[in-house]
Amino acid sequence: MTPNEEDYLKIIMELGGDVHKVSNKQIVASLSVSAASVSEMVSKMVAQKLVTHTRYQGIQLTKTGMKQAARLVRNHRLWEVFLMKQLLYPYDALHAVAEGLEHATTDDLARRLDYLLDHPKYCPHGGVIPDEEGNFERRELTKLSDLVVGDKGQVARVIDEPSLLDYLGVLDVKIDDALFVLSKTSTLLTARNSRNRKVITIQTVNAANVFMEGITHTTNLD
Numbered sequence: 001m002t003p004n005e006e007d008y009l010k011i012i013m014e015l016g017g018d019v020h021k022v023s024n025k026q027i028v029a030s031l032s033v034s035a036a037s038v039s040e041m042v043s044k045m046v047a048q049k050l051v052t053h054t055r056y057q058g059i060q061l062t063k064t065g066m067k068q069a070a071r072l073v074r075n076h077r078l079w080e081v082f083l084m085k086q087l088l089y090p091y092d093a094l095h096a097v098a099e100g101l102e103h104a105t106t107d108d109l110a111r112r113l114d115y116l117l118d119h120p121k122y123c124p125h126g127g128v129i130p131d132e133e134g135n136f137e138r139r140e141l142t143k144l145s146d147l148v149v150g151d152k153g154q155v156a157r158v159i160d161e162p163s164l165l166d167y168l169g170v171l172d173v174k175i176d177d178a179l180f181v182l183s184k185t186s187t188l189l190t191a192r193n194s195r196n197r198k199v200i201t202i203q204t205v206n207a208a209n210v211f212m213e214g215i216t217h218t219t220n221l222d
Contacts, residue, residue, distance in 0.1 A: 003103045006072050007031065008041050009050060012061055013069035014127075014159050017051070019138075021058030029205065030161050070134035071110075075102040076160070077123035078113045084124050085117065092169045094124055095160050107132070125165075126157035126175045126211070141211035144179065145189065145204045150219060152180045153212035164209050171200045179212070 001009075011030045015022045024038045031038075042059055045051045050065035061069055079098035083089040089097065105113075111132060114120075120129055121137070130136040141156055155177045158168060173179070178194040190201045202210075 009069040010072045023058045070130040074130045075105040077129045080123045081120045144210040145207035153215040156213040157211040159209040
């Protein structure tokens with residue numbers, strides 16, 4: 001399997017393709033590639049029995065595809081933890097470096113990393129790290145884009161996609177930040193960050209890749 005094919009598998013899992021169908025449009029947005037490229041790659045992965053594709057509904061990982069994707073996600077997220085904890089890499093540089101390392105990581109190396117890091121459960125972006133068998137805890141999280149005015153929640157996870165991470169870096173939104181939704185339209189969501197008390201406006205297309213927990217409905221901005 002090529003690194004490009006592995007990237008597709010990984011992003012399909014990131015987008016929830018292990019439990020529900022993911023659209024071509026979501027993959028296009030996440031990987032910043034053309035619709036034609038996605039269609040071509042999906043056809044290849046269907047032929048390899050890594051995914052199923054239902055017309056007008058989307059793509060979902062098969063058991064084989066899920067096993068491969070979980071291994072890639074495990075490798076990537078272990079490297080992110082290593083880079084931050086052991087080498088003190090900045091948060092916004094983790095993804096790009098881990099992306100290069102994951103493809104050359106053997107199961108034995110991943111096992112040693114996991115042991116060295118004392119078996120971490122989450123990566124710095126809030127993603128669950130699968131175990132050696134590909135098993136992982138499923139978290140009940142809510143998309144930031146699904147919150148309504150008056151909702152408050154804590155940032156628990158962001159998709160590991162470079163442009164999104166850069167975008168959130170500019171907005172100074174981090175894991176564990178508490179966001180209170182002040183207003184919302186079909187394209188924009190405005191929220192107040194309790195950590196720095198800044199009011200931010202985020203595009204709903206990006207808010208759909210930020211996941212929240214501990215949702216409450218309140219009028220208290222603190």
